[in-house]
Amino acid sequence: MxxxxxxxxxxxxxxxxxxxxxxxxxxxxxxxxxxxxxxxxxxxxxxxxxxxxxxxxxxxxxxxxxxxxxxxxxxxxxxxxxxxxxxAPSHTFAPREATDRAWMWGLCHEMMSERGLVWCRRLDIVHRSLVETDTALPRAAAQYLGAKYGYRGADDMVHVRARMREQLELLASQLERRRSGDWTVFADGVTAVDIYLATALETFLPHAREDYSNVHPVVHRAYVDGDAALNRWLREQTPLVEHRDHVFAHVLKLPISL
Ligand SMILES: N[C@@H](CCC(=O)N[C@@H](CS)C(=O)NCC(=O)O)C(=O)O
CATH class of the missing domain: 3.40.30.10 (Glutaredoxin)
Incomplete structure (x- = not known):
């Protein structure tokens, strides 16, 4: 690239x-x-x-x-x-079977669309930066992102965070139930949901600082910072973490490219 x-x-x-x-x-x-x-x-x-x-x-x-x-x-x-x-019509970006395919698009939507998982995580980082901690993003950056992407203050964050937890639980349970017999979410090989899931998890449990050599330390720290209980729970979700590591080993590669 x-x-x-x-x-x-x-x-x-x-x-x-x-x-x-x-x-x-x-x-x-x-x-x-x-x-x-x-x-x-x-x-x-x-x-x-x-x-x-x-x-x-x-x-x-x-x-x-x-x-x-x-x-x-x-x-x-x-x-x-x-x-x-x-x-790339010969690559299976989405499962061939219609129910799996619909389910895959739904999971991607839950991660990537407005108020999807990574959208909520962005609001979470904005809120942490503005209100809860002085170790996340600089104030001006948080204000800019908050104004642009719908940050509505502490009351709304209760809903945003509940949704984020629900979305992470949905993804973890999808991995538990997978029938692929391999590390991928669906039996069709690496599909789009594998890629989105790995990049989403990276904003909660990023790889080590050495793998972020191209990235400003403040951004890495903002990804590391998070609710202690949620992070503890996430670290216990071995299938999620192992899945992320497979995606980086097979497709995305380290160090993080920017
Ligand atoms: N419409 C985009 C949304 C992408 C998006 O939210 N991009 C953010 C990532 S933080 C961005 O470019 N932020 C920088 C900015 O707004 O200045 C998509 O679905 O791909």
Missing amino acids: DYVDLPTAKTARGVRLVVLDGVPSPWSQAAKGLLQLGDIPFVCVRSSARRPEAWRWTGCDNAPVAVYDDEPPRTGWAEILALAQRL
Whole structure:
């Protein structure tokens, strides 16, 4: 996977993926993982609120965004996954059996969509940074993310955190019940849910600091910081942790790429 500057990306063909600069955001990391999984050639362009030139190109003020040839930019995780499916039809990004497939899309939605697991985790980090601890994100960054992604204060956080716990329990129980006979969630091999799940868990139980050599220590610490009881429970969820390690061994690779 190559990182290119914006003028190079604009004149290239194929998939250009605008990704978040400096932060291993689960949306951007998963989009790269899906394209790698399908052996789809692509280049990445870094972007952020401090480097918004690529956002002006895509017309979307966040990342990832996938631009394929002259087609309209794809700005949502589900659209990006559908593009990967189209460009690598021989790879099974979603189970072949319809009930499993519907279930997989549902699990992905519970992680990636608005108020999905990683959205809730972002609000959790914002709340921790603004109200509960001085070791998370700098105040200005937390205020920016909070205003942009629907932070509504302490009362709402009770619901957000309950939902986050419920979503983690759902994913853990899905792994317990899996029938694949292998480490993947479904019997069809590595599907999109495996990639999303590993990148989501990384925001709660990140790999060691050495594996985050490209990442600002503040971001790693924000991922490490969390509710003590939830983190204790998560560390006991061996199938979740082992699943994440398999995905990194087979697809995503360490150190974290940015
Ligand atoms: N619509 C996107 C949402 C992605 C998203 O929430 N991106 C955030 C990740 S933290 C982002 O780019 N944040 C940086 C910013 O808003 O400045 C998707 O579904 O892929």
